[in-house]
Amino acid sequence: ITFEIVMEAVVSTQSTGDKLNVLQEKSSSTSAQDFMVWLYKTHPPQHVKRFDVNLKDVKSATADQCKKLLAKAIVFYHPDKVDAKVFSMEYKVFCEEITKCLTSKYECFK
Numbered sequence: 001i002t003f004e005i006v007m008e009a010v011v012s013t014q015s016t017g018d019k020l021n022v023l024q025e026k027s028s029s030t031s032a033q034d035f036m037v038w039l040y041k042t043h044p045p046q047h048v049k050r051f052d053v054n055l056k057d058v059k060s061a062t063a064d065q066c067k068k069l070l071a072k073a074i075v076f077y078h079p080d081k082v083d084a085k086v087f088s089m090e091y092k093v094f095c096e097e098i099t100k101c102l103t104s105k106y107e108c109f110k
Contacts, residue, residue: 020094023101024101027105040058045076048081057069070102071106
């Protein structure tokens, strides 16, 4: 079984599809800071042992600080850091989509 087949199966479930739609909508309609605050509040990284992000700092970040915070968030949510055996494959796929959204926000700062 390939990762693509598993991803199609996971995305086809109703709740995952809804989560992905909301994620993409939030990503496209909010600023990088607001998106990160929403993301950390609604979907905190489950697999990170030390999560030390202050949401007030995210809200008031300058452009350079925001770029660094986005890079940190990309590392937090990167699917290669998620063990599908410990967490669900659905969570791993969701982290991959989060990483795509964060990366597109990060590229705006280049």
